[in-house]
Amino acid sequence: MKGTRSAEAGSALIEFAGSLILLAVMFSGIFEIGYSFYTYGELVSAVRPFIGAYTPLYSVGQNRETVSPYLGRTLQLAGYEGELQFGLREEPQRRMTLEQFASRWSAADQGVAFFDPQLWDSWRRRGFPGRVIAADNYTVAVSRL
Numbered sequence: 056m057k058g059t060r061s062a063e064a065g066s067a068l069i070e071f072a073g074s075l076i077l078l079a080v081m082f083s084g085i086f087e088i089g090y091s092f093y094t095y096g097e098l099v100s101a102v103r104p105f106i107g108a109y110t111p112l113y114s115v116g117q118n119r120e121t122v123s124p125y126l127g128r129t130l131q132l133a134g135y136e137g138e139l140q141f142g143l144r145e146e147p148q149r150r151m152t153l154e155q156f157a158s159r160w161s162a163a164d165q166g167v168a169f170f171d172p173q174l175w176d177s178w179r180r181r182g183f184p185g186r187v188i189a190a191d192n193y194t195v196a197v198s199r200l
Contacts, residue, residue, distance in 0.1 A: 096125060097189075097191070098122070098189050098190075098191050098194060098196060099122060099125040099126055101188060101189035101196070102126075102167060102188055102189050102196045102198075103126070105167055105188055105198045105200065106126065106128070106167055107165070110165050110166060110167055111131065111159070111163060111165070111166040111167075112126070112128055112129070112130045112131065112166070112167050112168075112169075113130060113131050113132075113133050113151075113156060113160070113166065113167070113168040113169065114130040114131070114132050114133070114135065114168070114169045115133045115134055115135070115153070115156060115168050115169065115170045115171065115174060115175075116133070116134045116135055116153070116170060116171035116173075116174035117135055117169070117170070117171040117174075117193070117194065118132060118135050118137055118138070118139065119169050119193070119194055122169055122194075130169065131151055131156075132149075132150075132151060133151040133152070133153060133155070133156035133168075134151070134152060134153035134156065134174070136150070156168075157178075157183070160183075160184070160185070160199060161184065163199055164199065164200075165198075165199050165200055166198070166199040167188070167196060167197070167198050167199070168185070168196070168197045168199075169194045169195075169196050169197075170194065170195045170196075170197060171194070171195075172190070172192075172193070172194065172195050175187075175195040175197065184199070185197035185198060185199055186198050186200065
């Protein structure tokens, strides 16, 4: 009997320790998600001075869903479909390719684009015009000015 109780206590201790580890992993994910939402606000705050009432806004190679509500403006998606693929098939006039974006951007005198970091790095190395005004782990904000 004594051996069974100590085995049960040991098993309970292992389950408890495993639960603590699981909770720690879950909470670290929650804090990371919360942090990324927090950085969206910081990113938008840094970009806001570069955005006027008629400044064209783009999201290039990604869909930063939280940026639009922070700015109170709609962003034109370029080179991204993802979860919006069905809607873009239904309304193809809303689809913008990367080539169309590059043409509009180069012809414009103002604009702000939120780039996927890897895409921006590639375009920057090829001499694409724009000035980085803010960045986080997920987005590089670039101004045409």
